[in-house]
Amino acid sequence: MKNFNGKVAVITGAGSGMGQQIAIQLAEKGAAVAVLDINGASAQETAAHINQNGGRAISYVADVADREAVSLLAARIADELGPADILVNNAGILMKSERFDRMPEEMIERLIDINLRGVLHCTRVFLPQLLSRPEASLVNISSLGGLVGLMYQVPYAAAKFAVRGFSEALRMDMIETNLTVTTVYPGPVATNIFINSPAMSREEGLAGQESMMTVKPVPAEKAGHLIIDGIRKRRPKVVIGGQAKAMDILARIAPNTYTKILYKPVKKMMDATDTGAAAR
Numbered sequence: 131m132k133n134f135n136g137k138v139a140v141i142t143g144a145g146s147g148m149g150q151q152i153a154i155q156l157a158e159k160g161a162a163v164a165v166l167d168i169n170g171a172s173a174q175e176t177a178a179h180i181n182q183n184g185g186r187a188i189s190y191v192a193d194v195a196d197r198e199a200v201s202l203l204a205a206r207i208a209d210e211l212g213p214a215d216i217l218v219n220n221a222g223i224l225m226k227s228e229r230f231d232r233m234p235e236e237m238i239e240r241l242i243d244i245n246l247r248g249v250l251h252c253t254r255v256f257l258p259q260l261l262s263r264p265e266a267s268l269v270n271i272s273s274l275g276g277l278v279g280l281m282y283q284v285p286y287a288a289a290k291f292a293v294r295g296f297s298e299a300l301r302m303d304m305i306e307t308n309l310t311v312t313t314v315y316p317g318p319v320a321t322n323i324f325i326n327s328p329a330m331s332r333e334e335g336l337a338g339q340e341s342m343m344t345v346k347p348v349p350a351e352k353a354g355h356l357i358i359d360g361i362r363k364r365r366p367k368v369v370i371g372g373q374a375k376a377m378d379i380l381a382r383i384a385p386n387t388y389t390k391i392l393y394k395p396v397k398k399m400m401d402a403t404d405t406g407a408a409a410r
Contacts, residue, residue: 131216131267131310131361135160140207140214142194142252143221145172147321148271151354152218157185159358161216164207166192168221186211194221194248195240197255204255213259216361218269219249219293227282227400238285245289249296257309266309267361270297274317274374278381278388282400301366310364314357315378317371318347347371 131137139156143149145167153163157180165180165187167173173189180187188210192203207214222245225237249270260266275283276290294313301311348371360368369375380388 131265131364133160134216134358134362137161137215138164138207138212139216139218140164140166140204140252140256141218141220142166142192142248144176144218145169146176147350148316148319148353148357149218149220150176151350152220152357153187154180154185155351155354155358156216157187158183162211163187164211164214165189166194166203166221168193192221194219194252195243197247197251200251201255204259208259213262214256215260215263215265216267216269217252217256217260218271218357219252220269220271221245221248222271222273224286225283229282230284233285241285242289245286246292249293253296253300260309261307264308267312267364268300268309269312269314269357269361271314271316272297274315274371274377276313277315277369277374278377278392280396280400281393310361310366312357312360312365312368314360314368314370315374316348316353317374317377319353319370320347320349 134156137156137160139153139161141149141153141156141163144153144163144165149167153165153176157163163177163180163185165173165177167176167189168191170189170191173191177187177189188207190203190207192200194200204214223241225233225241253268253270260268270293272293273286273290274280275287276294279287279291294315297311297313304311353370356368356370369378380391384391
């Protein structure tokens with residue numbers, strides 16, 4: 131998809147971070163953008179920024195875990211902006227880092243609802259629109275945590291590995307269609323994912339954010355640029371950041387031993403704060 135002018139892009143979790151940057155950058159390239167976020171004020175801010183700078187965007191409040199609500203929203207977006215040419219499933223949350231058997235069940239369910247079921251819901255709902263277009267792009271944001279399983283974030287890894295498998299299988303499903311399926315694996319990116327986590331207090335979120343900054347996260351603006359470049363070049367896989375690239379290689383060359391190799395350094399990192407540090 132070399133030309134974004136006149137395309138309609140739907141981006142979940144676009145009120146901040148990578149989603150916001152993808153929305154802004156696609157709008158700069160001529161796309162009309164549906165800015166989706168569960169935080170209505172954040173979605174409005176992103177859309178206002180785009181509109182004030184000569185682009186076109188409409189904000190929508192969206193809980194991607196609610197399939198019925200997403201279905202109604204898809205019809206509304208098609209009426210107001212046109213059918214989607216691009217869908218970026220970016221919305222996601224983190225949990226407070228903890229051993230799996232000590233995690234609150236309700237937070238595990240909420241994470242799976244957003245990070246996995248949200249991807250499934252949005253894809254199912256928007257797929258007819260995407261398949262009706264001359265060319266279309268579906269982008270699913272996995273994680274470094276979808277390349278290797280890291281301690282204290284078991285449900286997060288489960289969801290992100292599932293997004294990876296879903297994307298790869300769907301890519302084969304769609305191989306004879308107009309749709310390109312791209313899976314993105316970001317390492318640490320400078321976003322507010324810790325602060326925005328519903329499972330963390332403000333203090334815990336700030337501690338996680340501070341810990342993340344020690345590993346030199348990729349700026350959200352750069353991550354957005356790399357993702358859009360992946361859409362433009364129809365890439366099946368985009369790995370963002372040195373940490374993610376290293377983990378990708380390690381998982382492929384030492385699939386049976388990487389957990390032992392990583393245990394001590396990862397445990398030290400996770401224990402550095404009360405919340406630990408996690409990918410993306």
